[in-house]
Amino acid sequence: APLKIAAEHEQAGGETVTPFSTVSTYNNYYEFGTSKSDPAENAHTLQTRPWTVEVDGECEAPARVDIDSILARRLEQRVYRHRCVEAWSIVVPWDGFALGDFLKQFKPTSKAKYVAFQTLYDPKQMPETRHGILDWPYVEGLRIDEAMHPLAFLSVGMYGKVLPNQDGAPLRLTIPWKYGFKSIKSIVRIRFTEQRPPTTWNKMASNEYGFYANVNPHVDHPRWSQARERRLGELFKRDTLMFNGYPEVASLYSGLNLRMNY
């Protein structure tokens, strides 16, 4: 269904937008299978209504939010680069709103140092979760200042339309300066925490996937290089940019050793 978009922002340096057909058929969403084409084939079993997002933890105004009230918010479109940890990338017009604006309404307290996110876990809707390839439910997290950064985004749509299930309907994170696995899909729970929350790929292989997972061409994945990436639609690789080409987030990490905190 088409969405009403109030404003459009091009934030990918004028780069060519990847076709919708690519972005909707080439995904990692292990709840629906581990090959890139699986999610588009299998995600139709996901029920996106009724859908509520539970927000709680270290905040003064915890709430259960209905997805329709989230969709009723003022939506903007942002064209962002998206870089997967597997060294492929895309450019996508996402529709949604700033994550920080959304989080503020729950009045996080001074103890809220991190924000934890959780994907729906329902083996009936997600048959592939029965194989136990990852530790379900899928969980992710951000430091609170990262979550409040103006670039951090919550998406309800892409290309002006409601998100396809395989791309994380009905609500997903879009953190353009981090590897794609940080941008958790199909969110059912958001929790403000004092301690750093566990994150799925970090639990799976902590030497390969860090908590921060900032796009960084100088810090390789133990098994492959992160210096270059293949933009879908192109045959040859191009150089990967520090913070995926979003240097405005660098101040979040001043004084932090990014080689240790990958």
Next chain:
Amino acid sequence: MAQTGAAKRFDWPLLVWRAAAWALGGVPLLLLGWHVLHAQLGPNPVEFLEHDAGDWSLRLLLATLAMTPLRRLTGRPEPLRVRRLLGLWAFFWVCLHFAIYLTFDLEWSPSALAADVVKRTYITIGFAAWLALVPLAITSTQGWQRRLKRRWATLHKLVYAAAVLGVLHYIWLVKADLREPLLYAGILAVLLGMRIPWRGILRGRPLPRRTT
């Protein structure tokens, strides 16, 4: 080989086995070519090519290794007579896989290749597997077989190393879902296990000095 009688000229079983070996190596190539011509390689064509060539490299290597057990199980001579053909097809697919990587991932930069081979274990392993197959492809002719005599059989045991390295190369690059690479590993384990003289070992007999 010299053919002696008219009856030899129509060795139908061998013809069927040869045709099957050519089909196993060649039909996937025709299909891949058809996909390329019709631009049906999906959103990441290079990855599709690389994975397809890698898959067929392993499948043909395993098929090559299946010929000796098949000879024993069926008692027929044909499996050993198509083994070289299958081995050469396997080598062709490994070379194609390697060439795609060299072209699209490294743009034929020798320094990039050196860096990958040194730093990335799964590349080191894959490269070693290719390297192990090169002398086997070169010495696959009857001339070399005659020249090397017994050493030929010893040299060609390298195919076991290449297959093990090939499967490891696959296991090493997978992120989380090991089901498919472990299937290849399982088949390889069975094929190698069938070569071990279990009965003799279980009865405590010393191993035969040479098995072919």
